[in-house]
Amino acid sequence: MTILPSFPIASPKKLIYTHIARQGVTSKAELMPLSGMTSSSLTRLLEEMVADKLLITGYGPSSGGRRPILYEVNADYGYFFGLDISRRTSTLGFFDAKMNSKALLRWRMDEAMTPEALIDYVVLNIRSIMLDHHIQPHQVVGIGIGAVGPLDRKTGVIIEPSNFPARGWNQVPICKLLEERTGIASRLGNGADAALIGEHWSMRSENLQHMLYVHAGVGLRSAMMSGGHIVHGSVDMEGAVGQMIIQMDGPRLHDHGNYGAWEALASVQALEKRARAVAKTGRADIPGAGQVPPERLTYDVLLQGLHSGNAYAREIFTQSAVCFGIGLANLINVLHPESIVLGGPLINSHELYFQTAIDTAKRNIYYYPDYVPSFSKGKLQEDAVAVGSAMMVWSNMVV
Known part of the structure; x- marks a missing residue:
């Protein structure tokens, strides 16, 4: 089993396989309109796929004739790893050919989680998972990686993402490093794409065509x-x-980037920066005030304050959400997704x-209420990138 390059031309076998995977269970009669084949040709193809162990068969209820x-x-045709590399947490998932989750591991990204440390940790757990499930390396089709960009998908390199807690996250040939340590082919994509691929798969019964994902x-x-x-x-x-830019005279997050940028008003960093600045004025009702120095006031402390009913935490989270909704409305007005x-x-x-x-987004959608897209947190949520990363490999698998 090998992995195709990007944008493969689907063969009839691949179309049939993908359709069956999405439907779950399918009859030959349901496949006929899709295949464009004669009945005898489709029968031969399905028999070949069963012989190759791509498919398994069963029987449906009789409607008067043969079942x-x-x-x-x-x-069990093949197995897939999906790796989510993010700034706060990362996740390793292990899936079968139906994209059933067989194992899922999540860990915190801290100052010690350099690229080398992450590779060691991932390789150790890949070996452990394969041992636990009695899987040999040749049974694993590939490792999909969804990472924070910017990155080069063709060469499998994470270029220079910002704001990782640990040092060293620049020009990391992540695919090469994993392939050398595991012997398993790897494929890199950005994490937001992977999350959307995963969520789209989880909602496949809805036949959604135009979707927007924002992390x-x-x-x-x-x-x-x-x-x-x-x-x-x-x-x-x-x-x-x-x-x-959502506020012309707005703040700048760091010494780079746009003034009044979306992430300067609606991000974990923006919340921390604002709370730290106010804490330095001596305001006493900020979560953690008097317990930690202002420069050590973290998102986790603010979040704890929000859940405990702290008024200031509620205020800044609400303001951040309003700014997020304004930026979201801008994207919706340009892209017009259905979901x-x-x-x-x-x-x-x-x-x-x-x-x-x-x-906030709904109030600023230009054609609202005539055009009302659906909003959700998705079905996979924290697992979306890991599932979508594995799906990147699954969808490019040669059958």
Whole structure:
């Protein structure tokens, strides 16, 4: 089993396999309109796929004649790892050919989690998972990686992402490093794309074609799908959306980037920066005031304050959510998706944040209420990048 390059031309076998995977269980009669084949040709193809162990068969209920043969994907045909590399937490998932989760491991990204430390940790756990499930390396089709950009998907290199807690996250040939240590082919994509691929798969029964995904965490990241396919630009800069200007005379997050940028008003960093500045004035009702120095006031302390009912924490989270909703409305007015999935630490911080953000976005959608896209946190949520990363490999698998 090998991995195809980007944008493969699907063979009839691949189309049939993908359709069966998405449907779950399918009969030959349901496959006929899709295949464009004669009945005898389709029968031969399905028999070949069963012989190759791509598919397994069963029988449906009789409607008066013979019971129809039903086809479904063989879950044990191949296995897939999905790796999510993010700034706050990272995740390693292990999946079968039906994208059933067999194992899932999540860990905190801290100052010690350099690229070398992460590779060691991931390789150790890949070996442990394979041992636990009695899987040999040749049974693993590949490792999909969804990472913070910018990155080079063709060469498998994480270029120079900002704001990682640990040092060394620049020009990291992540695919090469994993392949050398595991012997398993690896494929790199940006995390927002992977999350959208995963959520789209989890919602496949809804047949959604135009989707927008936005991740709100340390920074802001986005991905768009049109016609059921991820839309790529000429460069892989998923975080550039955070530089959208939503307030002309607004603050600047660091010594680079735009003044009044979206992420300067609605991100984990923006919350911390604002709270630290106010704490230095001596305001006493800020979460953690008097317990930690202002420069050590972290998002986790603010989040704890929000959940304990602290008025100041509620105020700054609400203001952040309003700013997030304004930027979100700008994207919606340009892209017009039918479904919007929101993820990341801020979206999942509290229902207040999610609801305030989408209420603000709705008020600023130009064609509202004639055009009302759906909003959700998705079905996979924290696991979306790991699932989508594995899906990147699954969808490019030669069958």
